[in-house]
Amino acid sequence: MLSACEKGDTEAWRTFLSHYTPMVSRLLEVYAPQLGEDARKSLWQEALQALVAEDYSHLRGFDHQAEREFLMDLKWFVLELAYRRHLGRDAEAPRSPDSVRSRLDGRPIAHQEIILLSLSGYSRAAIEKVLTAPGTLVATALAPVTGKESVAATTPAIEPLDWLKILPQVRAARKPECPPPRAFVRILDGQASWYDKTPAENHMAACLHCLETWATLREADFLRRDTIPLAGPEVEVYLSAVGLAAAPAARPWTARLFGR
Numbered sequence: 001m002l003s004a005c006e007k008g009d010t011e012a013w014r015t016f017l018s019h020y021t022p023m024v025s026r027l028l029e030v031y032a033p034q035l036g037e038d039a040r041k042s043l044w045q046e047a048l049q050a051l052v053a054e055d056y057s058h059l060r061g062f063d064h065q066a067e068r069e070f071l072m073d074l075k076w077f078v079l080e081l082a083y084r085r086h087l088g089r090d091a092e093a094p095r096s097p098d099s100v101r102s103r104l105d106g107r108p109i110a111h112q113e114i115i116l117l118s119l120s121g122y123s124r125a126a127i128e129k130v131l132t133a134p135g136t137l138v139a140t141a142l143a144p145v146t147g148k149e150s151v152a153a154t155t156p157a158i159e160p161l162d163w164l165k166i167l168p169q170v171r172a173a174r175k176p177e178c179p180p181p182r183a184f185v186r187i188l189d190g191q192a193s194w195y196d197k198t199p200a201e202n203h204m205a206a207c208l209h210c211l212e213t214w215a216t217l218r219e220a221d222f223l224r225r226d227t228i229p230l231a232g233p234e235v236e237v238y239l240s241a242v243g244l245a246a247a248p249a250a251r252p253w254t255a256r257l258f259g260r
Contacts, residue, residue, distance in 0.1 A: 001013055001016060002016075002059065002062075002064050003064075003069070005056070005059065006056045006059060006060060007242070008244065010239070010244050011022065012246055013239060013242055014232075014235050014239070017048075017230065017235045017238045017239070018229040018231075018235050019227075019228045019229050019230075020071075020074065020230060021044060021132060021230045021234075021235070021238060022227050022229065022230050023074075023223045023227050024044050024047070024074070024078055025040055025041075025044070025072070026223065026227060027075055027078065027079070027223075028040045028043065028044075028078070028079075028082060030044075030120065030121040030122055030126075031079055031082070031120060031121050031163065032079070032082045032083075032086070032087060032164065033121065034086075034087060035082065035086060035087075039086065039188075042081070042087065043078070043081065043082055043085070043240075044078070044238070045238065045241040046081060046085065047077065047078050047081050048238060048241040048242050049241055049242070050077075050081065051077075051242070052242045052243060058077065059116070061073075062074065062077075063181070063241060066185065067181070067220075067224065068185060068217055068220040068221065068224070069181050069182070069185065071216075071220040071223065071224070072213070072216045072217065072220060075216060075219075075220075076167075076171060076216075076242075079164060079167060080168060082164065082208065083164040083165065083167075087164055095162055095165060095166055096166075096169070097166050097169050097173065097208050098209060099118075099166075099169050100166060100170075101130055101208055103114070103115055103119075104208070104211070107141070107202060109204060109205055109211075109214075110133070110137065110141070111141035112205065112211055113211065113214060113215045114127055114131065114133065114137070114138055114141035114142065115141055115142065115216050116211060116212065117130060117131070117219070118142055118216055119163055120163050120215075120224065121163065124138050124139070124142065129222065129226065130218060130220055130222040132221055167212075168196070170212050171209065171212070173208065173209045174209050175207070175209070177203065178207060178209060178210050179200045179203065179210065180188075180205070181213055181217070183196065183200055184200065184204075184210070184213060184214050184217055185217060187200060187201070188217055188218070188221070188223050254260075
């Protein structure tokens with residue numbers, strides 16, 4: 001589909017917009033709740049225009065190997081655009097990722113990804129759905145820390161806007177030893193041996209960049225299984241954003257591809 005989109009195929013773009021417009025809208029509702037519905041739609045149109053600019057250079061730079069990796073790239077692109085264009089106008093300096101790391105150190109991976117999604121803006125009920133996790137696990141992970149030093153008492157709350165300020169720093173913090181996203185996909189799919197899985201998980205437990213990648217993969221799976229595609233008339237509205245005029249729908253591009 002992406003290859004067809006990069007050739008300006010109208011039917012491929014209809015499929016793209018039908019599937020990914022509602023996913024992007026859901027991401028913006030979580031990560032940028034300050035934006036109203038009209039602002040989210042306007043931002044998505046801006047993102048589409050940026051994706052097709054300069055002969056689709058941004059879109060061509062996204063992962064084309066599999067949908068989940070593509071969705072990660074699309075998420076990061078749209079959220080960065082949301083912050084730069086609409087939410088990053090205040091003079092306050094971005095908070096250091098260390099303020100997030102202090103909440104995660106010493107926690108199991110399952111607790112870390114729950115905390116990360118909570119800081120990103122997800123409610124407890126939504127986290128249960130994203131991770132298909134029991135409510136008791138989510139509640140335990142988000143419960144105040146007890147002991148000599150309570151993290152909840154010493155670390156300020158991080159709101160979704162703050163997370164958008166932190167995210168670019170997290171994404172830029174990739175180190176040479178960080179596993180590629182495909183390694184985490186293999187773990188998620190149960191295709192990695194313990195020899196590969198254990199070092200990757202040990203690394204992720206101390207690497208915010210890779211933990212965010214892992215959580216985004218889980219999030220992408222949730223969006224794929226839980227998002228209803230956009231209806232036809234609404235899709236047509238966005239075609240002009242990619243430089244295509246709305247026209248009577250032809251056979252789906254997939255049907256033409258396979259000669260059906």
